[in-house]
Amino acid sequence: xxxxxxxxxxxxxxxxxxxxxxxxxxxxxxxxxxxxxxxxxxxxxxxxxxxxxxxxxxxxxxxxxxxxxxxxxxxxxxxxxxxxxxxxxxxxxxxxxxxxxxxxxxxxxxxxxxxxxxxxxxxxxxxxxxxxxxxxxxxxxxxxxxxxxxxxxxxxx
Numbered sequence: 001x002x003x004x005x006x007x008x009x010x011x012x013x014x015x016x017x018x019x020x021x022x023x024x025x026x027x028x029x030x031x032x033x034x035x036x037x038x039x040x041x042x043x044x045x046x047x048x049x050x051x052x053x054x055x056x057x058x059x060x061x062x063x064x065x066x067x068x069x070x071x072x073x074x075x076x077x078x079x080x081x082x083x084x085x086x087x088x089x090x091x092x093x094x095x096x097x098x099x100x101x102x103x104x105x106x107x108x109x110x111x112x113x114x115x116x117x118x119x120x121x122x123x124x125x126x127x128x129x130x131x132x133x134x135x136x137x138x139x140x141x142x143x144x145x146x147x148x149x150x151x152x153x154x155x156x157x
Contacts, residue, residue, distance in 0.1 A: 001071055001127045003020075003071070004020040004022045004033075004095070005073055005130060007021065007073075008020035008035055008036075008073045008134055009134070011037070012134070014040050015040070016035065016037060017036050018035075019035065019036045019048045019073050019074045020048050020072070020073050021071065021072040022034075022052065022072075023053065023055075023056040023071075024068060024070075024071060025068055026067050026068070026069075031056040031059055031060060032051075034051035036048050045079065049076050050083055052070065053083055066090055066118075067090055072095070073094070074094065074102075074131060075094045075096065075106055076102070076103055076104055077101045077103055078101070080103070081104055081110035084110075085110060085113075085116050085118050091121040091122075091123065092104055092111060093126050094125075095126055095127050095131025095132070096135060097128070105122055
């Protein structure tokens with residue numbers, strides 16, 4: 001999760017929502033690391049998870065990532081959860097839950113839907129406070145001091 005948090009900080013530095021993702025092989029080797037790049041790339045699909053899955057697939061020369069673990073700082077959205085299922089990722093380790101748009105157990109559970117041809121194991125809440133704080137700081141800075149101190153739910157990617 002430390003590597004994913006470092007990626008999330010890179011996203012924030014570039015003006016993107018601070019979400020980072022790392023795809024790890026069973027032996028612990030990092031296959032890919034990415035952060036949100038929607039603003040940087042002008043691409044609505046440039047979520048950290050999608051970028052990490054793409055990079056790992058290219059790097060491994062295969063689209064089936066069935067033995068891998070995806071570590072991500074924020075619960076994946078429906079798009080990313082669908083990509084996780086399609087890539088056959090074995091396990092998702094997530095930091096903060098996304099009560100607004102998460103699709104790995106909070107608002108819906110795409111990655112464990114028994115109607116689909118693949119299901120991923122989910123471990124949530126890993127360094128959740130640190131992941132949530134990074135997001136909260138990012139959005140507080142964007143709102144500015146005039147917005148007040150009320151906390152809003154964490155927005156999705």
